[in-house]
Amino acid sequence: MANIALIIAGGRGNRMGQDLPKQFLSVDDKPIIMYTCEAFQSHPLIDAIVIVCIDGWQTALEAYAHQFNITKLCGIVSGGSNGQESIRNGLEFLSSTFSRDDIVLVHDAIRPMISHEIISHCIEDTREFGTSIVAIPCAEAMLEIDDADALRASSRAVIDRDSLKRTQTPQGFPLGTLLDLHEDARKQGITNSVASCTLAIELGRSVHFTPGSEKNIKLTTLDDIDIFKALLGAERASWLKG
Numbered sequence: 001m002a003n004i005a006l007i008i009a010g011g012r013g014n015r016m017g018q019d020l021p022k023q024f025l026s027v028d029d030k031p032i033i034m035y036t037c038e039a040f041q042s043h044p045l046i047d048a049i050v051i052v053c054i055d056g057w058q059t060a061l062e063a064y065a066h067q068f069n070i071t072k073l074c075g076i077v078s079g080g081s082n083g084q085e086s087i088r089n090g091l092e093f094l095s096s097t098f099s100r101d102d103i104v105l106v107h108d109a110i111r112p113m114i115s116h117e118i119i120s121h122c123i124e125d126t127r128e129f130g131t132s133i134v135a136i137p138c139a140e141a142m143l144e145i146d147d148a149d150a151l152r153a154s155s156r157a158v159i160d161r162d163s164l165k166r167t168q169t170p171q172g173f174p175l176g177t178l179l180d181l182h183e184d185a186r187k188q189g190i191t192n193s194v195a196s197c198t199l200a201i202e203l204g205r206s207v208h209f210t211p212g213s214e215k216n217i218k219l220t221t222l223d224d225i226d227i228f229k230a231l232l233g234a235e236r237a238s239w240l241k242g
């Protein structure tokens with residue numbers, strides 16, 4: 001049975017406020033998406049990598065994959081109009097080559113600090129429980145806003161933080177389960193679910209959590225790039241110490 005990383009790089013990343021899509025911004029002369037690819041490339045249990053890529057960047061991505069020796073890359077697929085459609089495009093590609101029992105780890109291209117440990121646990125839990133949604137506890141006080149459209153929102157409601165999880169990626173499923181979810185979504189007219197875990201839940205399924213890490217950061221704003229650089233620096237310092 002194969003383990004496949006499906007890396008989603010179909011978005012433009014407008015919240016970063018940069019001209020380049022954020023997954024292609026360079027940190028220390030390496031595009032962010034290549035850090036992400038290297039984590040899966042170097043993991044011994046990952047057999048194949050497929051990337052869903054924003055239009056216009058496929059040729060650059062191929063060149064970067066060659067430069068950074070991402071030899072497990074076996075396909076680049078066009079992104080869709082939102083995350084759900086991008087994942088579906090990736091799954092359609094996978095269905096022509098892989099079997100329904102193979103494990104797919106859906107991962108954000110802009111989570112470059114994903115560790116081997118989390119990838120291993122995600123694969124193990126998907127095999128044991130049928131799903132693996134990497135997630136971390138909610139450490140902050142959580143308040144529900146009164147009016148999402150208000151310029152300066154206010155709140156009168158507390159949400160118990162112990163009842164919440166902050167989901168990350170990878171999100172692991174057998175390929176057949178993901179294909180069925182997307183087919184059911186098409187039938188029910190669900191077109192813009194935020195993630196694979198939200199789609200499963202909206203369709204009445206439950207999902208299993210796997211512990212993530214605060215270091216598995218999603219690079220959304222320029223502040224996050226600073227945090228990423230600091231994390232990279234700390235990782236390199238610990239390698240040097242041996």
Ligand SMILES: C[C@](O)(CO)[C@H](O)COP(=O)(O)O
Nearest residue numbers: 083108167168169194195218
């Ligand atoms: C999948 C995800 O990373 C889980 O936290 C998140 O939902 C992706 O959000 P995005 O803003 O659509 O990249």
